[in-house]
Amino acid sequence: xxxxxxxxxxxxxxxxxxxxxxxxxxxxxxxxAELTQAMGIxxxxxxxxxxxxxxxxxxxxxxxxxxxxxxWDDALAAPTARGMVEHLLREAANFLSNECNPRGCLMVRSVxxxxxxxxxxxxxxxxxxxxxxxxxxxxxxxxxDEGLMPPDLDPGDFARYVMxxxxxxxxxxxxxxxxxxxxxxxxxxxxxxxx
Amino acid sequence: xxxxxxxxxxxxxxxxxxxxxxxxxxxxxxxxAELTQAMGIxxxxxxxxxxxxxxxxxxxxxxxxxxxxxxWDDALAAPTARGMVEHLLREAANFLSNECNPRGCLMVRSVxxxxxxxxxxxxxxxxxxxxxxxxxxxxxxxxxDEGLMPPDLDPGDFARYVMxxxxxxxxxxxxxxxxxxxxxxxxxxxxxxxx
DNA sequence: CTATTTATGTATTGATTGCTACAGATATGG
DNA sequence: CCATATCTGTAGCAATCAATACATAAATAG
Numbered sequence: 001x002x003x004x005x006x007x008x009x010x011x012x013x014x015x016x017x018x019x020x021x022x023x024x025x026x027x028x029x030x031x032x033a034e035l036t037q038a039m040g041i042x043x044x045x046x047x048x049x050x051x052x053x054x055x056x057x058x059x060x061x062x063x064x065x066x067x068x069x070x071x072w073d074d075a076l077a078a079p080t081a082r083g084m085v086e087h088l089l090r091e092a093a094n095f096l097s098n099e100c101n102p103r104g105c106l107m108v109r110s111v112x113x114x115x116x117x118x119x120x121x122x123x124x125x126x127x128x129x130x131x132x133x134x135x136x137x138x139x140x141x142x143x144x145d146e147g148l149m150p151p152d153l154d155p156g157d158f159a160r161y162v163m164x165x166x167x168x169x170x171x172x173x174x175x176x177x178x179x180x181x182x183x184x185x186x187x188x189x190x191x192x193x194x195x
Numbered sequence: 196x197x198x199x200x201x202x203x204x205x206x207x208x209x210x211x212x213x214x215x216x217x218x219x220x221x222x223x224x225x226x227x228a229e230l231t232q233a234m235g236i237x238x239x240x241x242x243x244x245x246x247x248x249x250x251x252x253x254x255x256x257x258x259x260x261x262x263x264x265x266x267w268d269d270a271l272a273a274p275t276a277r278g279m280v281e282h283l284l285r286e287a288a289n290f291l292s293n294e295c296n297p298r299g300c301l302m303v304r305s306v307x308x309x310x311x312x313x314x315x316x317x318x319x320x321x322x323x324x325x326x327x328x329x330x331x332x333x334x335x336x337x338x339x340d341e342g343l344m345p346p347d348l349d350p351g352d353f354a355r356y357v358m359x360x361x362x363x364x365x366x367x368x369x370x371x372x373x374x375x376x377x378x379x380x381x382x383x384x385x386x387x388x389x390x
Numbered sequence: 391c392t393a394t395t396t397a398t399g400t401a402t403t404g405a406t407t408g409c410t411a412c413a414g415a416t417a418t419g420g
Numbered sequence: 421c422c423a424t425a426t427c428t429g430t431a432g433c434a435a436t437c438a439a440t441a442c443a444t445a446a447a448t449a450g
Contacts, residue, residue: 004396005446026308028223032438042399043439049397053438104307112299112369113221113308126370160367160376161383168363172355174307175321181355188356192387199426200416227408237429238409244427248408 011049014039016067018050019060024102026113027057027121054118061121064106065128071095076135081143082193084136085162089186092166097179104174108167133163150193158193165189206244209234211262213245214255219297221308222252222316249313256316259301260323266290271330276338277388280357283331284381287361292374299369303362328358345388353388360384 017038021030032053036043050056071091078084096105107125114121140155149155169182212233216225227248231238245251266289270282291300302320309316335350344350364377 003448004394005398005448007397008446026223028221029308031436033436044400044441045398047439108366109307112304112366113224129370157379157383161380164363164367164380165360166363167366168359168361171303171307171362171366172359175324184352185356185359188352188387192383198418199424200418200428202427203416226406228406239411239430240428242409 007045007049009039009041009045012063014041014049015056015060015063018056019063019067019106020102022057022060023064023106023109026109027118028113054121057118058121058124061106061110061124061128068095068101072132076139081140081148082195084139085193086190088136088162089166089169089189090183092169093179093182093186096169096173097177097182103176105167105170108170109174129163133159136162153193162189202240202244204234204236204240207258209236209244210251210255210258213251214258214262214301215297217252217255218259218301218304221304222248222313223308249316252313253316253319256301256305256319256323263290263296267327271334276335276343277390279331279334280388281385283357284361284364284384285378287364288374288377288381291364291368292372292377298371300362300365303365304369324358328354331357348388357384 017040018035021034021038025034032043032046035053035056036046039046041049046056050059071094072088075084075087075091078087095101107128110121111125111129114125137155137159140149140159143149144153144155165185169177169185172185173182212235213230216229216233220229227238227241230248230251231241234241236244241251245254266286267283270279270286273279273282290296302323305316306320306324309320332350332354335344335354338344339348339350360380364372364380367380368377
């Protein structure tokens with residue numbers, strides 16, 4: 001049996017282009033026509049390779065985390081818990097003000113924007129978000145056990161707080177905030193935990 | 196000359212229904228068909244009374260601020276600046292976890308969601324947002340002059356920070372966060388300014 | 391070679407989008 | 421009553437939406 005005609009485009013490259021469009025225009029604001037144009041393929045190729053619009057979006061979301069969420073891993077690898085939070089907030093400010101990227105954060109945008117729409121997308125977002133928060137909390141709990149955290153700071157509450165501040169920064173970035181403005185928010189949030 | 200046939204529906208009531216739908220589904224996620232059904236009128240009546248979809252949305256946004264942003268005025272009327280911030284954050288938690296309302300904040304949703312779409316909407320959002328922040332900053336500057344603020348806290352930076360935290364809370368609320376979760380974020384943000 | 395399998399490009403599907411033409415209804419002014 | 425002005429419901433506009441039918445092209449297996 002034959003193996004069929006080989007695919008003529010690079011799936012990862014096409015996915016990157018789709019991600020770019022989704023990032024800029026959101027899930028509902030992006031049409032198949034825009035996607036196929038940006039990806040350089042025709043609708044049948046898109047559907048054969050990625051399923052449908054929702055599946056393509058979920059794959060783009062996954063790629064977004066892998067390609068643009070690396071500063072997260074760097075932060076979690078910081079030697080101290082306080083250094084992790086520092087890295088997280090400052091790199092978020094840096095990332096969100098990078099003018100090479102569309103404004104704002106694709107995940108935040110999707111959480112806020114797809115509420116009544118595709119349920120599977122919401123589930124994927126919720127699990128990615130809670131996993132990220134859990135990793136921060138675990139790191140803080142370790143620091144707490146080692147006595148390296150202010151004693152009146154609860155790791156769970158503080159992890160959630162840091163996430164909320166970052167999400168707020170993403171909203172500001174979507175509204176046009178620049179690097180300086182975002183960095184000031186980050187520095188302000190850091191004042192709660194004296195170095 | 197005659198004055199014409201009188202309108203058979205209540206504009207404010209219809210606007211409230213439109214607001215409800217926009218709040219739940221966002222601007223792009225709401226169709227004229229959904230709007231006319233919720234408002235109990237037909238398309239020609241909608242267009243005659245409100246212009247078009249974008250104008251209707253902007254009027255709904257304005258009504259949203261008037262009807263659901265009253266806790267903002269209460270906060271600004273608080274006797275102390277610290278009390279204002281307290282009121283702002285706690286009432287935001289309360290408002291965002293009110294299960295009578297759709298999830299999240301319509302303004303935050305719109306900032307994040309309409310970026311490439313209607314430009315006039317973005318302008319309206321930006322001016323409303325910066326006006327709100329300016330009012331908070333002005334109140335803090337007054338407190339600063341009176342020596343009622345921590346000396347190392349800049350009023351402008353702190354006002355922006357409080358706004359960002361509230362916007363982060365709105366994102367969490369859109370993602371399904373409950374009252375307790377939001378209140379913990381609010382209390383955490385308040386710890387920066389010892390009572 | 392033929393048979394099979396998969397990808398591609400064209401062209402199109404039915405449904406939905408925001409919006410409106412049109413005719414009839416209901417008010418006021420004369 | 422008549423003329424004018426505005427609203428209402430039906431019905432439908434062109435454009436766009438996500439998704440596909442179909443024929444052809446390009447690969448492997450035998």
